[in-house]
Amino acid sequence: MAYGVLGPTLAGPTVAAGGARVRALLARLLLDAGQVVPLPRLIDDLYGDNPPAGAVNAVQSSVSRLRREVPISYDGSGYRLDIEPDEVDAHRFTRLAGSARSAARDGDFATASAQLTEALALWRGEALADVRSAPFAAAAADRLEESRRQALEDRIEAELHLHPSADAIDELRKLLDVAPLREHTWALLMRSLAAGGRPAEALAAFEQARRVLADELGVDPSAELSAVHTAVLRGPARHRLPAQLTSFVDRQELARAEAALKSARLVTLAGPGGAGKTRLSIEVAGRHPGEACLVELAGTGPADVARTVLDALGLRDTGLRDRSAGPDTLDRLLAALSTRELLLILDNCEHVLSAAAELTGRLLAACPGLRVLATSREPLGVTGEVRVPVAGLPVEAAVRLFAERGAAAGSLLGAEDETAVRQIVRTLDGLPLALELAAARLPVLLVDELARRVDDRFRVLSRGSSTAESRHQTLWNLVAWSWDLLTPPEQTLARAFTVFRGGAGLDAIEQVGGLGPETLDVLDGLVSKSLIERDGARYRMLSTIRAFCAAQGPAPTDRHAEYFLRLAQTADTQLRGPDQLIWLDRLDADRDNLHAAVRHGSDEVALRLVAALSFYWWLRGARGEAAALARELLERAGPADGLAEEYVLCQLNTGLADEHPARYLQALDRPPAQPFLLYLSAFTAGPPRASDEEVVDMQESLRARLRGSPWSEALASIGSGWIALFRGDQPWADREFARALVGFQALGERWGAMLAQSGLAELATARGDHQAARAPMDEALRLAAELRSDVDLAEMLRSRAEIHLLAGDPDGAAADFTESMALATGCGAPEVVASSRIGLARLALRRDDPVTARELAFTALAECPTGWYTADGVRLSIKLVLGQSAADPVEAAHWYRQVVAEAAGPDAANVVATALAALEVP
Template identity: 85%
Template sequence: MPYGVLGPTLAGPAVAAGGARVRALLARLLLDAGRVVPLPRLIDDLYGENPPAGAVNAVQSSVSRLRREVPISYDGSGYRLDVGPDEVDVHRFTRLAADGRSALRTGDFAAAASLLTEALALWRGEALADVRSAPFAVVAADRLEEQRRQAAEDRIEAELHVRPSADAEGELRTLLALAPLREHTWALLMRALAAGGRPAEALAAFEEARRVLAESLGVDPSPELQAVHTGILRGDAGPARRRLPAQLTSFVSRPELDRAREALRTARLVTLVGPGGAGKTRLSLEVAGRHPGEACLVELAGIGPDDVARSVLDALGLRDTGLRDRSAGPDTLDRLLAALSTRELLLVLDNCEHLLGAAAALAGRLLVACPGLRVLATSREPLGVTGEVRVPVAGLPIEAGVRLFAERGASAAGFALTAADEAAVRQIVRTLDGLPLALELAAARLPVLPVDELARRVGDRFRVLSRGSSTAESRHQTLWNLVAWSWDLLTPGEQSLARDFTVFRGGAGLDAIEQVCGLGAETLDVLDGLVSKSLIERDGSRYRMLSTIRAFCAAQGPASADRHASYFLQLARTADAHLRGPDQLIWLDRLDADRDNLHAAVRHGSGEVALRLVAALSFYWWLRGARGEAAALAGELLGRVGPSAPPGLAEEYLLCRLNAGPSQRDEHPARYLQTLDRPPAQPFLLYLSAFAAGPPESTDDDLMEVQESLRARLRGSPWCEALASVGSAWIGLFRGDPAWAEREFALALVSFQALGERWGMMLAQSGLAELAIARGDRQAARSPMDEALRLAAELHSDVDLAEMLRTRGDARMLGGDPDGAAADFTESMALATACGAPEVVASSRLGLARLALHQGDRAEALELARIALAECPSGWYTADGVRLSIKLVLGQAAADPQEAAHWYRQVVEEASGPDAINVVAAARAALESL
């Protein structure tokens, strides 16, 4: 604790400096840390009833000296030490002691022992040891010492429940020497001696307590003491006996602990269900250790189904003493039923999966006949007994996994987790699904592998994690053996489905499993078996497999990649049609759920299937701002397919090239648009083609004729016709015909509203907003821009959101809101970077450059514009338009007229992309003025 009074006064890591009066002032403020202590009370506490004449000045002087070390404030009435209560040992002690006592009263003895041990560890000596001369200190110290004694008694009582022994005898006798009339302390001493197997000494302690009470108070022992005395005489005093093995390593807490304990409060059979290595055994021991009554562990690993009852009998210490047959026959079971019929007991049946029927039968029989019995089982599948409550046990959460790895690493190799190592450890935890056994095996490699190298190699988990504790069972010594134990318990059908399931990425729904895994009508029953055996997990309506189990099952034989690719092609096609209608959001979520599967299908499907998949996913990728992923997948596919389109796949091939990026686009988009005589089979091809090729080369006079011709060729596809209106509107805006643009944007908005298609509505609304900004009416731009931003956020369309934020930034800059503009440009850059839209990153950085220019910072504007030019791609007209605008700003920001002229001439010569007319006009005007 940085501050403390439970010993010499602390201000930081060292004893507080200064004289006794300064330390006393600090101690008094620490007792009320975070609260104002009125000045009159402070003077009384420090000086008593007759303070000296200069007491106020003395306090102020002491405060001034203290402020060099600690934060103190004055509110006009008194002084306050500005630190949190948990930074002061006395307040932390009080909280921990109260929490520990509360846990003790509710029967959570292990938690109580831990909390109270932590509380008492804060004491460094006598309370207020170096300020006892101050009037307040004596009373405060006595009160704190009483709280210390109470906490010590509570801790000892909790420990007697967790692990009964006489270990606390010496501490209890010390407490009695200080306070011999505390009857509860005598009771604890008697219980401890009895728990340690020393009942005669416990009875002698009772007689000594009786004598002390009679001589000092003239009273007999209290009912509590008499009850303990009677219990010792009967042989049943003290906490319940526990037959649980001591653990050699620490336990990292996990959410399942509380769930299992809560379940045991109401249910009599609770089963911890999870895959091998998930830590079910250790968790069961922690649950049993916190159980308020008697508990016993029965280890079932390595025995046969006929030996279950005998194993329980042996674990309870009820071994046969004769020479007759000890097999699990009627005599054994009858003895077990008789022994448990009146007993309050938690029976832990560990590792039930390989003898599930026998374990379930015995548990059911015992629970019916023994009303005081509770059973906690661990298994890779439920026992299936009536009334069973299942508590799933999965891998540890990331933070808990990091703690476990660090603790085991410290034991194995003196490993100390640092900030530099944390990323590697997190990667190890994620790769190993947080499975405790796998993390322990990984930590055991730290003596020979540095943590970053271990993180790099742990993907080859079965080779790297091949050496565990020599004292562990063979299946726990290597990760391969652990999973193989589960595999060998599967039926042939379950092995087949588990092997085929490995083709999925990120899990799958039931329909996909039925179609891909090829078991037909048997799929549901077989899948149920794998879920019950913890080889597959159900997460809502989807199923998933831990990567460790998946790696093992994949090694058992090939899965059906062709069926997988065919199924997800059909899903993508079905979804694509719905993406252009009112169910857009539903199908976006549906595709999101299987995004990993869809991308895997592109990679392992045949060339034809993969091209059709890329075509069907193009609109989805655009809506989700996944341009980087799309480009990578499309580029890989082009390398497989070759330089020309396969027969009958011209549109699909062109979409693949358009998705792959500017280097793959060349003249194909323009040629495609010129030859288009019907709506494309994949409608989004129209948008990507226009995006890459730019507006048609035509004069203002034949603009309407060109657009009407295109609309006629698209007739029969309402979505394509509406999109054509958006394109027509932008052409009108770029060529200086705002009336034309407004009519076309309005027509597009009405058409997309009729379809219920949000992305199209967003395009039309953002176009109307830009049109209003272009004519200087920022008030009129607000409503359509807000609506466009709302639609983009609803769609999670990061590319579009980034572009609109950039547009709003321009409007805010022109409207005199530089801070708002800078925020919009910065957020736009972040979104565009995340979704792989470099031209939007460049245009947003250009916005920041323009803003710097507006504020007179030419050097900053020049630097930002140069970066924007370097990061802006070329090859399609929107990016070329951004490059043109960047060069205009480079000319405007240049201090040297010759450099400025160089950039202006480039703008005039290149003159490409949207807004070229306005940019070129500005460059020509600037050249004339030089």
């Protein structure tokens, strides 16, 4: 820049000459470049409140010296630097920063990042660095430095939108060293740490920010900072909108669907297969403000629609450490979406039309912030539905799509090909999928030849199917034509590929496809012909093509089931070690394939699969799905030689609590092949009904039988610790939880370590050592965050709030109760929402505010479900607070008597004792 104040004062390419007073005058004029600065203001700014008697002459003298370097004019009232403001670095900086903010508001983060990078590059040091002694300089420099910090934050935020990473962590920490009360900077630091795969550090940063704000300002974190904290706890969003592999050709239905979604809560894109409904829905969702999630229903059965939606949203049936039955899938969905703003895309509803329509109606009625965009070959028939027909592309758009896909296949079309292309487009009715399949043939056929063959083939094939809808004829005939042109190995692999659900990786295709070493070359041929799509490291087949290929012969279901059994068994051992997260993601990618293998595998393979997947299902909160699969299997399979353990696990997954699992465990003289059998059996049976001595003998006997299996031994210590805690034997519980923690940490296994840490925290709380409870609870929270269990995060935040409360930290308790409510609401855990809300009510009672406490308690009572153990305990706590906050003694006694009569759930004894004391019952 020719002129500058963002560093030493510049007048031209070098630092301005002259003494301090001359440079200060230049800097002051630069701040108002192009504008007249009145002489009295100049004198005040340069000399302060007590200017010397000769201040006017001194200014005139300084101006005279400056005129040798810069153009200055005088209009009778003051002086003006006659240059354009954009020639001054500070003005150019301000203009670029403002333009970048506008670009960011419009979602153009690339432009925002570029402009902010350019703006920040103008800084050469501290603002007004060499004139800081001038009276005007300090305030002006502070304003400029604040703008610089804001611009740096804006640039980092734009880059986080473009390329989420931890690259800016050092810059953000330096900003916080200077301005530790800037909450937006703390939020950016947490987002950067989380984006860099460092969620534990992000959570620690939140705690540090909370302490700084409380100590310095006496306030809680802002809504922005709390929202980032919640997002970090939840972990990265999954299964939202898939990345698209090809460009999108604009079509008029896009604008119609966007407009319809602004006024209607259910919009259905209805049209034939191959019309591009899925791709269109993703484009609509991508332009919709707010959160959106795609749910693929093509491979889903009618009974599994709600569970598929739950899974796509990244929700769980239960928490990792939950010991209660919990709500069913639909109840959890309704609870999770009741206060959420979300666009839900239900794709391929025609396969499960009635079930999809019923679920959509229930969700829309109960969730006012929900909108649904469905794709189907026919409308759902739900009240309020707006139908947007999706047919073939208009001619010009279809020609453009065909040309783009032809170019992608390596064939550039010229003007001489236009007639033939238009003929192809008309023959294929402008169907996007048909055009893509046809374009894939351009590398081996001239466009004229392709037009002739397509036209001839359809005339022949359509004669026998004149009753079919024309576009269905067109697409089916085109797939048939493509099929006939495949080599025998390509047909074999295409037919075999239909056995996969949700796509497959290369190893699975090689093992299941049956072609051996030539699989990769054959697969390459199918991809180049657009019959199979590559999506990163996985491959998928569109449902229309799958339907045709599946009709050409049986798929290799046995090889498929055997391959995924091997995968599940390998993963099962890895889930109990340091690579747990890697293998969880690996199984997530093939979850549909694993469940399909249970359904179509032989009885033996299916039983082994259920056993191998039991721990995975628990870690992913898929107990409802596991129960349904296990129940289906038990209807067709009974006990088999050599598969007793697998059969017991199948029973336990259904939640059946008969004597068979107990007898099997008592007869075990070695560690079970599937160690998770111990946890499921204990979960089903509940605490042992025996004397303390008998319990100790049972535990020692079990430990002796588990020697040689470190994971099983550590898990047994978890059970032993909780039983000891229930019995009031705190020293025993302490030893057992500590032993379990050492065992799980040695294995690098997060789930078990989380149970051990939460057990140690509960134990410290029971001892009254609330400070000692903080560290293990914080570590349990970190591990739950890594395992992406929102329910456990919510429960443990509520537990940590109780620790804060008992330790005399009401602000910390309020923050954790509020955070727990937000998380529990998002994951559909109404009992945890109610439990955290009643915690806030107890805080209100401590503040001597019974009116607020009563309002919170009645809200909690309305939202707390009934029918399972932990929720019943929460309802007791709610009724106790209603008694404590009642103004009328008669009403208070009414609630206390209900507590005594309904005693159930965790901590019932403590709650009942408090109620009895209030009733003055001995």
